Amino acid sequence: MTSRDLATLPKAHLHIHLEGGMRPETLVELAAAAGIPVPEVRGYGSFSVFAAMYVAACEVLRSPEDLRRLVFEVVEDSAVAGAVWVEPSIYAPHHAQRIGPPDEVMEILLEAGREAGEHFGIGVGWMVAADRTADPADAVAQAELAIRFRDQGVVSFGLANDEAIGPPEWFGEAFTAARDAGLLSTPHAGELAGPESVIGALDVLGADRIQHGVRAVEQPGLVDRIADSGVCLDVCPTSNVLLSVVPSIGAHPLPQLIAAGVRCSLNADDPLLFGPGLLEEYEVARSDLALDDDALAFVARSSVDASGASDTLKADTNKAIDAWLAS
Numbered sequence: 001m002t003s004r005d006l007a008t009l010p011k012a013h014l015h016i017h018l019e020g021g022m023r024p025e026t027l028v029e030l031a032a033a034a035g036i037p038v039p040e041v042r043g044y045g046s047f048s049v050f051a052a053m054y055v056a057a058c059e060v061l062r063s064p065e066d067l068r069r070l071v072f073e074v075v076e077d078s079a080v081a082g083a084v085w086v087e088p089s090i091y092a093p094h095h096a097q098r099i100g101p102p103d104e105v106m107e108i109l110l111e112a113g114r115e116a117g118e119h120f121g122i123g124v125g126w127m128v129a130a131d132r133t134a135d136p137a138d139a140v141a142q143a144e145l146a147i148r149f150r151d152q153g154v155v156s157f158g159l160a161n162d163e164a165i166g167p168p169e170w171f172g173e174a175f176t177a178a179r180d181a182g183l184l185s186t187p188h189a190g191e192l193a194g195p196e197s198v199i200g201a202l203d204v205l206g207a208d209r210i211q212h213g214v215r216a217v218e219q220p221g222l223v224d225r226i227a228d229s230g231v232c233l234d235v236c237p238t239s240n241v242l243l244s245v246v247p248s249i250g251a252h253p254l255p256q257l258i259a260a261g262v263r264c265s266l267n268a269d270d271p272l273l274f275g276p277g278l279l280e281e282y283e284v285a286r287s288d289l290a291l292d293d294d295a296l297a298f299v300a301r302s303s304v305d306a307s308g309a310s311d312t313l314k315a316d317t318n319k320a321i322d323a324w325l326a327s
């Protein structure tokens with residue numbers, strides 16, 4: 001009995017780095033327009049090579065119009081996959097040299113997000129994410145940026161890049177400011193670093209959601225703590241396999257986390273670099289991780305409930321998930 005259409009299961013896309021959501025054909029077209037070789041986005045053997053490819057992909061974005069196109073396509077791809085809410089993350093300084101200072105970049109993104117959300121009939125919120133390999137003072141600046149745009153569509157504050165370089169404990173000041181301003185705390189942890197980074201994200205950063213977090217399973221008791229706290233893990237199975245966080249898709253701990261009562265969402269992370277989009281991750285969870293429709297509906301419900309969406313959107317979506325299960 002796993003015949004329900006996963007595209008019609010209402011869901012939220014909570015772990016998607018904006019530039020990593022670029023369509024491959026858009027990368028090719030924008031590189032040609034910029035007069036630069038198409039950046040390599042496949043074949044990385046380590047996180048640092050992956051991260052360098054990510055930054056190279058950002059370099060095809062040369063104008064506000066390029067950014068607007070990217071936002072429209074990321075929102076459309078999420079909507080087609082059945083998302084009622086998408087929460088892309090952005091590190092605005094990536095675009096300082098070619099497009100403009102962070103405030104200008106945010107204004108472009110927020111306006112494009114509003115227009116795309118209306119056009120495709122879904123909600124769009126933004127996660128401003130600090131770079132954990134930069135000075136913690138830069139993270140404070142990113143938190144201040146997020147807070148300035150809080151009433152215009154920024155809903156969460158994240159922390160991305162190599163966990164092995166920047167532990168959560170360095171970023172308490174930035175996250176305290178963001179949380180005091182009412183933003184959700186949504187750092188990456190438990191991906192490249194082990195359970196100690198998950199504990200840091202909970203204790204020091206007050207995480208509401210953790211992007212990945214899957215290595216919590218390595219420490220006894222931590223999974224129960226996450227389940228009891230209601231913190232949602234924004235899980236990306238394909239990304240975890242391709243960056244060697246787990247040895248194979250069949251070994252992914254998502255079923256174990258769900259069985260323990262941990263709220264989990266499913267996400268694409270960086271489809272430009274990893275391949276599968278949001279819907280494909282749900283399909284992989286069904287086919288390779290043997291999640292049944294009740295478990296997939298639990299994931300979808302968790303994603304919406306833990307998102308930055310309005311209470312109205314959450315209530316409407318929960319009813320629509322009930323209807324999907326009853327169909």
Ligand SMILES: [Zn+2]
Nearest residue numbers: 015188211269
């Ligand atoms: Zn990520």
